Amino acid sequence: xxxxxxxxxxxxxxxxxxxxxxxxxxxxxxxxxxxxxxxxxxxxxxxxxxxxxxxxxxxxxxxxxxxxxxxxxxxxxxxxxxxxxxxxxxxxxxxxxxxxxxxxxxxxxxxxxxxxxxxxxxxxxxxxxxxxxxxxxxxxxxxxxxxxxxxxxxxxxxxxxxxxxxxxxxxxxxxxxxxxxxxxxxxxxxxxxxxxxxxxxxxxxxxxxxxxxxxxxxxxxxxxxxxxxxxxxxxxxxxxxxxxxxxxxxxxxxxxxxxxxxxxxxxxxxxxxxxxxxxxxxxxxxxxxxxxxxxxxxxxxxxxxxxxxxxxxxxxxxxxxxxxxxxxxxxxxxxxxxxxxxxxxxxxxxxxxxxxxxxxxxxxxxxxxxxxxxxx
Amino acid sequence: xxxxxxxxxxxxxxxxxxxxxxxxxxxxxxxxxxxxxxxxxxxxxxxxxxxxxxxxxxxxxxxxxxxxxxxxxxxxxxxxxxxxxxxxxxxxxxxxxxxxxxxxxxxxxxxxxxxxxxx
Numbered sequence: 202x203x204x205x206x207x208x209x210x211x212x213x214x215x216x217x218x219x220x221x222x223x224x225x226x227x228x229x230x231x232x233x234x235x236x237x238x239x240x241x242x243x244x245x246x247x248x249x250x251x252x253x254x255x256x257x258x259x260x261x262x263x264x265x266x267x268x269x270x271x272x273x274x275x276x277x278x279x280x281x282x283x284x285x286x287x288x289x290x291x292x293x294x295x296x297x298x299x300x301x302x303x304x305x306x307x308x309x310x311x312x313x314x315x316x317x318x319x320x321x322x323x324x325x326x327x328x329x330x331x332x333x334x335x336x337x338x339x340x341x342x343x344x345x346x347x348x349x350x351x352x353x354x355x356x357x358x359x360x361x362x363x364x365x366x367x368x369x370x371x372x373x374x375x376x377x378x379x380x381x382x383x384x385x386x387x388x389x390x391x392x393x394x395x396x397x398x399x400x401x402x403x404x405x406x407x408x409x410x411x412x413x414x415x416x417x418x419x420x421x422x423x424x425x426x427x428x429x430x431x432x433x434x435x436x437x438x439x440x441x442x443x444x445x446x447x448x449x450x451x452x453x454x455x456x457x458x459x460x461x462x463x464x465x466x467x468x469x470x471x472x473x474x475x476x477x478x479x480x481x482x483x484x485x486x487x488x489x490x491x492x493x494x495x496x497x498x499x500x501x502x503x504x505x506x507x508x509x510x511x512x513x514x515x516x517x518x519x520x521x522x523x524x525x526x527x528x529x530x531x532x533x534x535x536x537x538x539x540x541x542x543x544x545x546x547x548x549x550x551x552x553x554x555x556x557x558x559x560x561x562x563x564x565x566x567x568x569x570x571x572x573x574x575x576x577x
Numbered sequence: 578x579x580x581x582x583x584x585x586x587x588x589x590x591x592x593x594x595x596x597x598x599x600x601x602x603x604x605x606x607x608x609x610x611x612x613x614x615x616x617x618x619x620x621x622x623x624x625x626x627x628x629x630x631x632x633x634x635x636x637x638x639x640x641x642x643x644x645x646x647x648x649x650x651x652x653x654x655x656x657x658x659x660x661x662x663x664x665x666x667x668x669x670x671x672x673x674x675x676x677x678x679x680x681x682x683x684x685x686x687x688x689x690x691x692x693x694x695x696x
Contacts, residue, residue: 528610
């Protein structure tokens with residue numbers, strides 16, 4: 202049995218009544234005293250504080266000192282336009298494999314003389330090795346071990362964080378800057394994974410507890426656990442790696458076409474040149490055989506991960522499977538995402554989920570379920 | 578009021594057994610979002626799964642504590658399942674069961690025994 206790791210905020214979690222669970226090799230808070238439902242709703246109206254220090258932070262320095270060299274290098278691993286990413290901006294992307302499957306999804310920021318990459322906790326070791334193996338000696342690649350990562354999410358996040366440094370007000374969605382909090386250098390981006398406005402903040406380990414304590418003293422802030430993080434991101438239609446996307450799904454099947462800019466598509470300035478380009482270009486052109494869609498069950502019963510989907514109210518052949526499903530606290534409905542065959546992807550198509558042996562009707566719907574509230 | 582090892586409470590009223598889940602169980606389950614109740618008139622056997630409770634965390638089953646017939650269910654829970662969190666031993670009751678021998682109730686735990694059971 203391997204020992205679970207703890208983040209620098211472990212004591213903070215315990216002091217706030219967290220129920221700790223194993224997650225990606227870490228002991229993480231699944232909920233605090235408020236409980237999942239209230240934590241979710243709080244984040245939608247005020248500000249929720251999340252410890253995401255288990256996620257991987259990686260720095261990629263071009264030894265040439267030319268950032269375009271790093272951008273072009275990482276473009277060999279992601280189907281995303283990184284060369285056009287300006288200093289102080291970040292972009293969503295994914296590492297693909299030769300079959301066009303997704304190895305991980307990630308955020309890439311241009312921080313002037315290097316790229317800052319944030320990856321999923323469960324994949325971070327592999328991602329680091331993947332970069333090392335593929336990018337060669339002209340780059341210095343470091344896993345950041347001396348910093349923690351927190352997220353402050355919700356409509357009052359700006360008001361709360363700007364009390365510590367008013368500069369953060371000026372950031373727009375997906376801006377990524379260096380700014381001091383309590384005289385400590387932090388890397389702050391206006392982003393998150395809840396569908397709300399908010400920030401993700403990389404803080405030196407030596408200062409993270411102090412910053413978090415200060416943020417927590419604000420009456421509008423509550424600590425939020427993994428349980429609510431999951432229902433928030435599901436309402437926002439965002440993928441959870443290992444569930445909604447994985448090594449067997451392509452970005453096109455995953456309905457992430459928007460993340461692949463024109464420059465990397467067929468006919469673009471830097472078309473292809475990433476693993477799995479052949480499949481991904483082909484799916485962009487003719488459409489994938491199955492696709493991730495939103496699923497809205499008619500009743501309140503949640504259709505959870507693994508629920509088999511059928512095209513009619515008998516069990517002839519499954520047409521797909523649910524990959525995430527829960528009750529959406531903000532929209533007060535059961536919501537799911539999953540993959541269905543292309544014949545069933547039209548909005549309002551009636552499909553059926555096998556819930557405990559009963560076939561329950563649901564409709565294919567657009568995602569997000571809850572409109573995002575980003576500061577564009 | 579009597580208690581089962583499955584964290585249900587049983588209350589004898591007018592010859593019928595009202596059944597719900599305990600405060601301890603409702604806290605452990607977390608926020609309840611959906612409850613599937615049995616149909617009135619259903620005959621049930623002891624340990625049969627007759628109620629499904631979905632919380633924000635997972636689905637769990639409630640077992641029939643005894644053989645009997647469902648004579649009433651708490652329809653309000655269809656629209657307001659959170660009543661089980663708010664008042665598990667009152668407004669959050671789930672169903673009423675008609676059983677053959679009321680003396681079977683004696684086999685279950687008292688409140689003091691249940692509190693000891695959950696530690």
